[in-house]
Amino acid sequence: MDVFYPIQISVNWLVHSLFNLPQGxxxxxxxxxxxxxxxxxLILLAVIIFVVSYIRTYxxxxxxxxxxxxxxxxxxxxxxxxxxIFTPFCSCxxxxxFIGLVESGVPLGVTFSxxxxxxxxxxxxxxxxxxxxxxxxxxxxxxxxxxxxxVAGFILGKMHLExxxxxxxYKIKMKKQAVLDKKxxxxxxxxxxxxxxxxxxxxxxxxxxxxxxxxFIHGYAPENLLTQIAGKxxxxxxxxxxxxxxxxxxxxxxxxxIVSSLIEKGLPLGTALAFMMAVTALSLPEAIILRKVxxxxxxxxxxxxxxxxxxxxxxxxxxxx
Amino acid sequence: MKIKVLGSGxxxxxVLEANTKKAVEELKIKASIEKVxxxxxxxEYGIMSTPAxxxxxxxxSYGKVLSSDEIKKFLK
Numbered sequence: 346m347d348v349f350y351p352i353q354i355s356v357n358w359l360v361h362s363l364f365n366l367p368q369g370x371x372x373x374x375x376x377x378x379x380x381x382x383x384x385x386x387l388i389l390l391a392v393i394i395f396v397v398s399y400i401r402t403y404x405x406x407x408x409x410x411x412x413x414x415x416x417x418x419x420x421x422x423x424x425x426x427x428x429x430i431f432t433p434f435c436s437c438x439x440x441x442x443f444i445g446l447v448e449s450g451v452p453l454g455v456t457f458s459x460x461x462x463x464x465x466x467x468x469x470x471x472x473x474x475x476x477x478x479x480x481x482x483x484x485x486x487x488x489x490x491x492x493x494x495x496v497a498g499f500i501l502g503k504m505h506l507e508x509x510x511x512x513x514x515y516k517i518k519m520k521k522q523a524v525l526d527k528k529x530x531x532x533x534x535x536x537x538x539x540x541x542x543x544x545x546x547x548x549x550x551x552x553x554x555x556x557x558x559x560x561f562i563h564g565y566a567p568e569n570l571l572t573q574i575a576g577k578x579x580x581x582x583x584x585x586x587x588x589x590x591x592x593x594x595x596x597x598x599x600x601x602x603i604v605s606s607l608i609e610k611g612l613p614l615g616t617a618l619a620f621m622m623a624v625t626a627l628s629l630p631e632a633i634i635l636r637k638v639x640x641x642x643x644x645x646x647x648x649x650x651x652x653x654x655x656x657x658x659x660x661x662x663x664x665x666x
Numbered sequence: 667m668k669i670k671v672l673g674s675g676x677x678x679x680x681v682l683e684a685n686t687k688k689a690v691e692e693l694k695i696k697a698s699i700e701k702v703x704x705x706x707x708x709x710e711y712g713i714m715s716t717p718a719x720x721x722x723x724x725x726x727s728y729g730k731v732l733s734s735d736e737i738k739k740f741l742k
Contacts, residue, residue: 406729410714441714524725525727
């Protein structure tokens with residue numbers, strides 16, 4: 346049985362009995378959708394962010410870099426992408442992170458796998474996909490993001506692009522490794538909980554607005570609205586979605602509920618997934634920050650390969666789903 | 667006491683700096699707070715995630731925006 350079934354029952358009662366909006370009325374259905382989705386997604390966000398933040402307390406980049414520097418290439422790409430799942434991309438930390446990995450001898454391709462996975466696979470997006478489409482789609486998102494990170498990182502590694510990293514990066518030396526006192530179990534839990542609260546506080550408004558707009562589209566927009574414009578028959582839909590998505594730096598939290606309603610109206614899932622990935626993985630602010638450590642040529646190659654990977658995933662899912 | 671806040675000027679780093687100032691004021695201790703924004707100098711401390719807090723040249727925290735109460739523990 347669906348664990349959220351009791352919530353659906355309560356929301357049905359609230360909307361249809363207490364507010365007296367009959368079942369099947371457009372406003373009643375939209376309100377029901379809004380309340381139920383908001384509660385369900387809040388619960389999923391809390392649980393998933395907490396678990397990911399807890400695991401993250403074991404995976405500080407200062408610790409994992411030693412581990413990554415002695416891995417073989419392909420295995421290293423896989424490990425780096427896996428660690429990247431649990432790491433957020435913070436614009437504050439991208440530069441020191443990149444320099445630190447390069448400085449400690451992590452191969453460039455492995456560094457890229459980590460750098461791609463960190464923003465591409467994020468726990469807020471996973472929680473929202475789970476809430477709106479079910480766990481299978483959430484898993485597909487994480488798995489395909491992981492594959493893109495491994496393969497794109499591996500290809501970038503094989504291209505021997507070391508000369509396109511800004512020279513000063515190689516000159517920086519880390520004198521010693523900062524060592525903090527070992528964290529107690531209690532500290533890890535409280536750190537993870539603090540992180541959960543702060544992320545939810547940050548995204549929840551966007552989620553609510555996204556769900557509200559989604560509920561509106563769900564209730565009022567005509568069926569098959571998008572089938573004509575962006576249906577599977579339209580070959581250009583995937584690259585166009587990715588090209589629109591790359592410069593955007595939207596909040597995944599607000600965007601996914603809207604996209605989910607568009608899927609109901611005929612937007613193919615692969616196209617939608619490609620758009621979401623392009624928005625989260627690549628963005629203009631990220632490019633500006635990474636330009637500090639990468640020459641323009643490297644930045645362009647990096648963005649192109651990731652964008653191609655995302656398009657491939659988009660076509661693949663349009664084809665198999 | 668010498669306190670350094672390491673960070674390249676992102677919003678999180680500014681919050682950490684403000685919280686540090688608050689902690690120092692509330693504890694009424696004598697301490698200098700310096701903001702380090704130069705990436706090469708930041709890296710010398712052996713950290714990869716900013717913001718970081720350094721007390722008397724020892725890194726006490728990195729990759730985390732500490733609250734002023736958490737900072738106080740490192741200043742005693």
